[in-house]
Each structure stands twice: as structure tokens, then as C-alpha cells.
Amino acid sequence: MTIAAPAPMTDPTTRDSDDPADPTTREPEARPASMWRAWKSHLAMALVSLAAAVYVCQGLWRAPYRHVVADNVSDQGQFEWMMSYGVYLLQHMNNPFFTTLLNAPRGVNLAMNTSSTFYAVVFAPLTHFAGPQVTFATILTLNLAGSAFVWYLFLRRWLVRSGLAAAFGGLLFGFSPGLVSHANGHLNWTSGWMVGIVAWWVLKLPEKGHRVRNGVVLGLLCTMGFSVAAEALFFCALACGLFLGVWVFSKPGLRAVKESAGRVLVSLGVTAVVAGALLSWPLYMHFNGPLKFTGTGFKMRFYSEDLVSYVAFPLRSVAGLFGWGADLAPNATEATSFLGAPLVLLVVVALGLLWKRSSPERRVTLRALAVVGLFFFLLSLGPRLRFMGEEHSDTPLLYALFVDVPLFDSALPVRYTLVVVAIFAIVLALLADEFFKRGPLARLTVGVLIVAALAPIAPLPLRTLERAPEPEFIASGKWQDYVTGDGVMTSLPLSIDVAVDSMRWQAYTMARGGDAQFRIPAGYFLGPQDYLETGRHLVGRVGAPDRPTDKLFYRAARWGQVPRITNLDRAQARIDFRYWKLQAIFLPAEVTGPKGPLNRDALLRLTTDLLGEPEQVQDVLVWRITPGVDPVDRTEED
Known part of the structure; x- marks a missing residue:
């Protein structure tokens, strides 16, 4: 095959066998000048x-490192996660089509998502170093x-x-x-x-x-x-x-x-x-x-x-x-x-x-x-x-x-x-x-x-906006003091289709390599809906099925809704934390949403009311999660 000498177009009066529209046409031998x-x-x-x-x-x-496409912040974050998974995949030789790093404890079927394994593997060196x-x-x-x-x-x-x-x-x-x-x-x-x-x-x-x-x-x-x-x-x-x-x-x-x-x-x-x-x-x-x-x-x-x-x-x-x-x-x-x-x-x-x-x-x-x-x-x-x-x-x-x-x-x-x-x-x-x-x-x-x-x-340049920078808490590896090996940790809010910061922090950790890695609950991916069935397979949805506690975080982050927290909410939070096997929650100084920053102040008020005062660790606020124990002593009636 010689791409340097393309088959010539023929005049309508020429023989059909010479027409390059016929895929059986052979390319002519090219002269050096041509x-x-x-x-x-x-x-x-x-x-x-x-x-x-x-x-x-x-x-x-x-x-x-700061700019993101303004019209689709979340998909860029998702693909950055996929590229980072290529580094993790080559280092640990994991299953390229299934992972439990996302959506703990269930995991995600990457074969049914835009995992782009070819890109993830071929560009793994660039992802690791840059x-x-x-x-x-x-x-x-x-x-x-x-x-x-x-x-x-x-x-x-x-x-x-x-x-x-x-x-x-x-x-x-x-x-x-x-x-x-x-x-x-x-x-x-x-x-x-x-x-x-x-x-x-x-x-x-x-x-x-x-x-x-x-x-x-x-x-x-x-x-x-x-x-x-x-x-x-x-x-x-x-x-x-x-x-x-x-x-x-x-x-x-x-x-x-x-x-x-x-x-x-x-x-x-x-x-x-x-x-x-x-x-x-x-x-x-x-x-x-x-x-x-x-x-x-x-x-x-x-x-x-x-x-x-x-x-x-x-x-x-x-x-x-x-x-x-x-x-x-x-x-x-x-x-x-x-x-x-x-x-x-x-x-x-x-x-x-x-x-x-x-x-x-x-x-x-x-x-x-x-x-x-x-x-x-x-x-x-x-x-x-x-x-x-x-x-x-x-x-x-x-x-x-x-x-x-x-x-x-x-x-x-x-x-x-x-x-x-x-x-x-x-x-x-x-x-x-x-x-x-x-x-x-x-x-x-x-x-x-x-x-x-x-x-x-003719196109104009893609619109971009600034997103939250990687916290020093993640970049320095300080997070390892709060999570056991392959433990579950998340930033707020939990990763969903309009907030993927938690996936980004995990992705950047994977890209740097090393044996230490944390898992996150939820995430931005395509997965099954728990309760709707067609035949023997579940219907698809975006993200993990909702749980009451992550909906509280989402509403606070997206719309600034901070409801009065009751003991029933705290009990439900313990159930959800136990389901996720969650060990720590942290809140960075900035939180990225689909069109700009999310409501960090509302998240702080909600989580403090739910879990008590946080611990300041470098540039984030951290709440340790002790399974089965309510970190806040509340005696008021629901």
C-alpha cells in the first residue's frame, strides 16, 4: 500500500476498471517526483x-492542571480517571474490564463504560510522568x-x-x-x-x-x-x-x-x-x-x-x-x-x-x-x-x-x-x-x-473554566494516615455525574504509582439500577443507586440545602457508612461542580451537624469514620 501515490480520479469516459471508486483498482507505480x-x-x-x-x-x-472544558467538566474527570487506571493496571496487572476502586463495595463493569483501554495503556508513561x-x-x-x-x-x-x-x-x-x-x-x-x-x-x-x-x-x-x-x-x-x-x-x-x-x-x-x-x-x-x-x-x-x-x-x-x-x-x-x-x-x-x-x-x-x-x-x-x-x-x-x-x-x-x-x-x-x-x-x-x-x-476554541486544584492532603500522601490498605475514603460530595472531584483525587494517586491506593464509594459511570428489571438484566443508570446519606451531601453541595439533622439521619448515615466500608471523609478548600464551584459552606455545616467537628489536616478538613459508632452524642428527640 502506497499512500504517497494515491490512485487517480478518472474522467467519466475512462474504463470502469480504472476508477478508484472500485476497491479492486490497483495503485499505479509512483515516480519519485510525484x-x-x-x-x-x-x-x-x-x-x-x-x-x-x-x-x-x-x-x-x-x-x-487547572483548566477543564467548561461544557463537560464531569466527562473530562471521568476520562482522566480512565487514563490513570491504565497506570494502575500495568503496575498491578488487574482486570482491565472490572474494578472495585469505584462504587465500593460493588465495583464497576468497565467493559460497559468508555474505558478506552487502548489510550489508557499506550499513554500510561505520559500519564505517570505528566x-x-x-x-x-x-x-x-x-x-x-x-x-x-x-x-x-x-x-x-x-x-x-x-x-x-x-x-x-x-x-x-x-x-x-x-x-x-x-x-x-x-x-x-x-x-x-x-x-x-x-x-x-x-x-x-x-x-x-x-x-x-x-x-x-x-x-x-x-x-x-x-x-x-x-x-x-x-x-x-x-x-x-x-x-x-x-x-x-x-x-x-x-x-x-x-x-x-x-x-x-x-x-x-x-x-x-x-x-x-x-x-x-x-x-x-x-x-x-x-x-x-x-x-x-x-x-x-x-x-x-x-x-x-x-x-x-x-x-x-x-x-x-x-x-x-x-x-x-x-x-x-x-x-x-x-x-x-x-x-x-x-x-x-x-x-x-x-x-x-x-x-x-x-x-x-x-x-x-x-x-x-x-x-x-x-x-x-x-x-x-x-x-x-x-x-x-x-x-x-x-x-x-x-x-x-x-x-x-x-x-x-x-x-x-x-x-x-x-x-x-x-x-x-x-x-x-x-x-x-x-x-x-x-x-x-x-x-x-x-x-x-x-x-x-468553522469552530471556536473550547470554553474552559478553573476547577479545584489537587489538595496537598492527597498530593503529599498524607491521606494514608487515615485509611488502611485499599480502604474506602471520599471527598465531599460523593462522586456523581455533576461532581467528580473524588474520582480525580483517586485518579491522580493512581497516576503517580506506588502500592498505596484508596477506594471510593459511588462514582461517575454507567451501572445497573437496583430495582428496575427488564427480563433478567437490570436497567442501566448513571452512577450508583442513591442512598439517603449521599443524597443529603448532594443537595447541600448543589443547592445549598442544609436540613435539620435528626438521630434518624445519623442512624441512616451509620448504615450507609457501614455499607460503603467508609473510613474517612474529607472536604477540600474548593469543590468543583458542573458550571463552577459547589457550595462548600453548606457541605461543612451539614457534615459537622451529622458527624461533629472535623480535624484540620494540611489543606482539608477530615472526619474519621468509626464503624458502628456515632461520633456525635445527641440526646434530642427526633
């Missing part, structure tokens, strides 16, 4: 992609740059001749509103480079020869993809399968169909054997492991695309600066469409123009792209139509058929849009390539139209 020109364009695209990624992530790089905060910023930056660059290479190899056309497509995908919105905390969903590499090798399956090799390589790539972003790999497999199915069975001639289908099926069989063997353990943990659950804990109807959002502009974009952005997304991290009316119109017109100018072989490719794009567009709308922020519950859509289907029931409809974005990037590159080889007027016209369509959705 190879040098290609590598120069590759280097230029890599630098542009990296510069754009640094621009988007600049807020994190200004102060990686901290998970730097690792998070590094992976996020490389993900955005890598997504644009890999899709540029993908387009040059398979579909276009022009490097500029491929660059337009790569930059559209890598810095699309969808990927940039997921940059607010999601290392998995910004891994578009992984999808591009897998799709690259899928297109090699119909080529003559190398059936076993192609299957083995694809199996290894799927194994890597599962440990990077399992949900994105599912989308990629679904899209590639649909594309290949339409492409193969749209080819003229029964003999050609049989040959292509046969080669694909043999290679896929090898892929299934390789990936199945390597992923047998994580797949078992995912589908039958401890604390298995169904669903995601999120409402599919809420996390669905609004029909208008496709033609609207994102809030964090150039258009948003002028007040043209629309607030139609479930949240800032799931604003996956927002492609803008100019780009949508341009892509629709481009499909028509390309169809008229294409050879029969190229039309096979365009048909497959259109089918994939339409199918994923319909999936992204969810089970019920949403229009202008309102749900029309009497209008069922395609996804209503898949709500309870395995794998589909664990995905959020709004994320299927990322496949639509990939189709848009491909069509835009094809349009540019088609007209860039024509006269100056055609090149200028198409170039201006593309820039005019892309400029409004």
Missing part, C-alpha cells in the same frame, strides 16, 4: 490539522488533528486526485461541529482517525488476492477500535456493511457481484475469527459480566436530532459569534449536526451534479454513499420526530424499530449523525475534485462556494 510532491502535501496537511487542533484546545493547554490532565489534552488534540489527517489520506487513496479536495473533506470531518462538540470531554467520540483506518481497510476487502491478510489486519484493527470507542466501531461496522452491500450488489454483471461478494465474505470470516478470539474476554464482560445492565441510563428521545438542527449553525462557531447559532442540541457535547443550510444545500446539489457527470462505476459508489447517508440521517432523528425543540410523540420514525434491539439499545441516536458528516465530507471532496480539474472559472466558483459553506461552521 512521491515527493505527495509527501509535501501530506506534511502540509498534517501541520494544518495539528495547528487547528491546538487552536481548538488552546484553553486546556494554557493551564492543563499527569492525566496532560494526557487528556494530548489525546484530545491528537484525535482532532488525526481525524482530519487520516480522512484526508483516505480520500486521496480511494476517491480523489486533488490534494486540496481531500484536504477540504478531511478538515470538514475532523473539525466538524459534531467532532468539536464531542471534544467537550469525549476522548472516544473524537477518535475519528480510528474510524477512517477501519473504513480504509474495509474497502480493501473486495480486492483480488490477500483475502486472509486483509481479514487478519481488519480483525486487529477492530480489536483496537473496540478498546478506543466501542460504540463508534459499531457505527463504523454498520455503515461499512451497508456501503459494501449496496456497492457489491449494484455492480453490473452477476459474475462481478459473485466475485466481489465472495472475496468480501472470506475476508470477513477471517476478521470474525481474529477479532472474536482477541475480544472474547471484553465481549463476555460486556454481555454477560458482573453488574451487566441494559440501555444507557439516558433517554433516547431526548438524545435525538432535531430535524432543524441539520440546517442550523452551531453556537460555538463563526456563525455563532454573529448570533446565528441555534440551541437545539441536547447539550453542548452532543451538538453533532448543525452543518448549516449552505453546506447542506451544496452537498445535495453536488450529488446531483456528480451523478450526471459520473461513469456507471462511479454511480455505484455514489448510490452506496447516498443510501448510507440517508439511513444514518433517519437513525439520528431517534424514535420520535423532534422539530424546533418540541417532540411530536405521534410521529414514529425509523429508530422506533431498533429501540430494543441489542447494540442499538445502548447507543444514542444523536451520535449517528457523525456518519452523515463523514458522507458530507466525502461528497464535498468529490465535488471539489471534479471541478478543480476544469478551467480557472470552475475552480474559482467551486472554491468560493465551498469556503462560503464551511466558513460559518
Whole structure:
């Protein structure tokens, strides 16, 4: 495979066998001069992609140890925990798919969470020496740059001749509103480079020869993809399968169909054997492991695309600066469409123009792209139509058929849009390539139209805010005086989806290595709901099932609610502390919430009333927990 000399686009009058839309097309032997020109364009695209990624992530790089993405504080904290677990995993050789460090005493099934084991292991040295905060910023930056660059290479190899056309497509995908919105905390969903590499090798399956090799390589790539972003790999497999199915069975001639289908099926069989063997353990943990659950804990109807959002502009974009952005997304991290009316119109017109100018072989490719794009567009709308922020519950859509289907029931409809974005990037590159080889007027016209369509959705840097610094109590290891080996300790409030400081302190301790480590109750993760069942599996939820005492802490931290504490509350606290096997509670000088500091004063008043006066230890307040003993002598009646 020679990425330095991409297969050239052909004129509609050339033979079908020369069309690079045919995955069986062999690449021509490249001359040294053309190879040098290609590598120069590759280097230029890599630098542009990296510069754009640094621009988007600049807020994190200004102060990686204090700054956090403002629109998703909790997910960044969760991924920092996952990266730190990679250090702990390599040091202690623990189970990579289950841990009791979180949610003591039950634990967490990491195979059903965004554990990103590949990143955690590969970047473990960086996490250990620089901290998970730097690792998070590094992976996020490389993900955005890598997504644009890999899709540029993908387009040059398979579909276009022009490097500029491929660059337009790569930059559209890598810095699309969808990927940039997921940059607010999601290392998995910004891994578009992984999808591009897998799709690259899928297109090699119909080529003559190398059936076993192609299957083995694809199996290894799927194994890597599962440990990077399992949900994105599912989308990629679904899209590639649909594309290949339409492409193969749209080819003229029964003999050609049989040959292509046969080669694909043999290679896929090898892929299934390789990936199945390597992923047998994580797949078992995912589908039958401890604390298995169904669903995601999120409402599919809420996390669905609004029909208008496709033609609207994102809030964090150039258009948003002028007040043209629309607030139609479930949240800032799931604003996956927002492609803008100019780009949508341009892509629709481009499909028509390309169809008229294409050879029969190229039309096979365009048909497959259109089918994939339409199918994923319909999936992204969810089970019920949403229009202008309102749900029309009497209008069922395609996804209503898949709500309870395995794998589909664990995905959020709004994320299927990322496949639509990939189709848009491909069509835009094809349009540019088609007209860039024509006269100056055609090149200028198409170039201006593309820039005019892309400029409004050009991203702004991620918003950041400051979060609580790591307490000296944790950084110095002083906490070890208050917890026995692998004992349970927590900061206040207990870790939940809107407050992950306790997970962060644990993560930073794991990242530094050493044998001493504490466990925490609760946490921010996906796990089973205790009391709701569907069949034999529990329904999924975000975090641990609520207990009365952690709800008291949560209400005080989030809303400043400090109720009158009774002896019944203290008795319940003893029950909850005993369940968690809790040995110590501490309160830092600052507590981070989803939009800024939480109410530390309310937490202090509540906990003092519940447990008595704390002990000042370095820069935190500590309450020792003695199992079965009420630390406060209260005689008043409840």
C-alpha cells in the first residue's frame, strides 16, 4: 500500500476498471517526483490539522492542571480517571474490564463504560510522568488533528486526485461541529482517525488476492477500535456493511457481484475469527459480566436530532459569534449536526451534479454513499420526530424499530449523525475534485462556494473554566494516615455525574504509582439500577443507586440545602457508612461542580451537624469514620 501515490480520479469516459471508486483498482507505480510532491502535501496537511487542533484546545493547554472544558467538566474527570487506571493496571496487572476502586463495595463493569483501554495503556508513561490532565489534552488534540489527517489520506487513496479536495473533506470531518462538540470531554467520540483506518481497510476487502491478510489486519484493527470507542466501531461496522452491500450488489454483471461478494465474505470470516478470539474476554464482560445492565441510563428521545438542527449553525462557531447559532442540541457535547443550510444545500446539489457527470462505476459508489447517508440521517432523528425543540410523540420514525434491539439499545441516536458528516465530507471532496480539474472559472466558483459553506461552521476554541486544584492532603500522601490498605475514603460530595472531584483525587494517586491506593464509594459511570428489571438484566443508570446519606451531601453541595439533622439521619448515615466500608471523609478548600464551584459552606455545616467537628489536616478538613459508632452524642428527640 502506497499512500504517497494515491490512485487517480478518472474522467467519466475512462474504463470502469480504472476508477478508484472500485476497491479492486490497483495503485499505479509512483515516480519519485510525484512521491515527493505527495509527501509535501501530506506534511502540509498534517501541520494544518495539528495547528487547528491546538487552536481548538488552546484553553486546556494554557493551564492543563487547572483548566477543564467548561461544557463537560464531569466527562473530562471521568476520562482522566480512565487514563490513570491504565497506570494502575500495568503496575498491578488487574482486570482491565472490572474494578472495585469505584462504587465500593460493588465495583464497576468497565467493559460497559468508555474505558478506552487502548489510550489508557499506550499513554500510561505520559500519564505517570505528566499527569492525566496532560494526557487528556494530548489525546484530545491528537484525535482532532488525526481525524482530519487520516480522512484526508483516505480520500486521496480511494476517491480523489486533488490534494486540496481531500484536504477540504478531511478538515470538514475532523473539525466538524459534531467532532468539536464531542471534544467537550469525549476522548472516544473524537477518535475519528480510528474510524477512517477501519473504513480504509474495509474497502480493501473486495480486492483480488490477500483475502486472509486483509481479514487478519481488519480483525486487529477492530480489536483496537473496540478498546478506543466501542460504540463508534459499531457505527463504523454498520455503515461499512451497508456501503459494501449496496456497492457489491449494484455492480453490473452477476459474475462481478459473485466475485466481489465472495472475496468480501472470506475476508470477513477471517476478521470474525481474529477479532472474536482477541475480544472474547471484553465481549463476555460486556454481555454477560458482573453488574451487566441494559440501555444507557439516558433517554433516547431526548438524545435525538432535531430535524432543524441539520440546517442550523452551531453556537460555538463563526456563525455563532454573529448570533446565528441555534440551541437545539441536547447539550453542548452532543451538538453533532448543525452543518448549516449552505453546506447542506451544496452537498445535495453536488450529488446531483456528480451523478450526471459520473461513469456507471462511479454511480455505484455514489448510490452506496447516498443510501448510507440517508439511513444514518433517519437513525439520528431517534424514535420520535423532534422539530424546533418540541417532540411530536405521534410521529414514529425509523429508530422506533431498533429501540430494543441489542447494540442499538445502548447507543444514542444523536451520535449517528457523525456518519452523515463523514458522507458530507466525502461528497464535498468529490465535488471539489471534479471541478478543480476544469478551467480557472470552475475552480474559482467551486472554491468560493465551498469556503462560503464551511466558513460559518468553522469552530471556536473550547470554553474552559478553573476547577479545584489537587489538595496537598492527597498530593503529599498524607491521606494514608487515615485509611488502611485499599480502604474506602471520599471527598465531599460523593462522586456523581455533576461532581467528580473524588474520582480525580483517586485518579491522580493512581497516576503517580506506588502500592498505596484508596477506594471510593459511588462514582461517575454507567451501572445497573437496583430495582428496575427488564427480563433478567437490570436497567442501566448513571452512577450508583442513591442512598439517603449521599443524597443529603448532594443537595447541600448543589443547592445549598442544609436540613435539620435528626438521630434518624445519623442512624441512616451509620448504615450507609457501614455499607460503603467508609473510613474517612474529607472536604477540600474548593469543590468543583458542573458550571463552577459547589457550595462548600453548606457541605461543612451539614457534615459537622451529622458527624461533629472535623480535624484540620494540611489543606482539608477530615472526619474519621468509626464503624458502628456515632461520633456525635445527641440526646434530642427526633
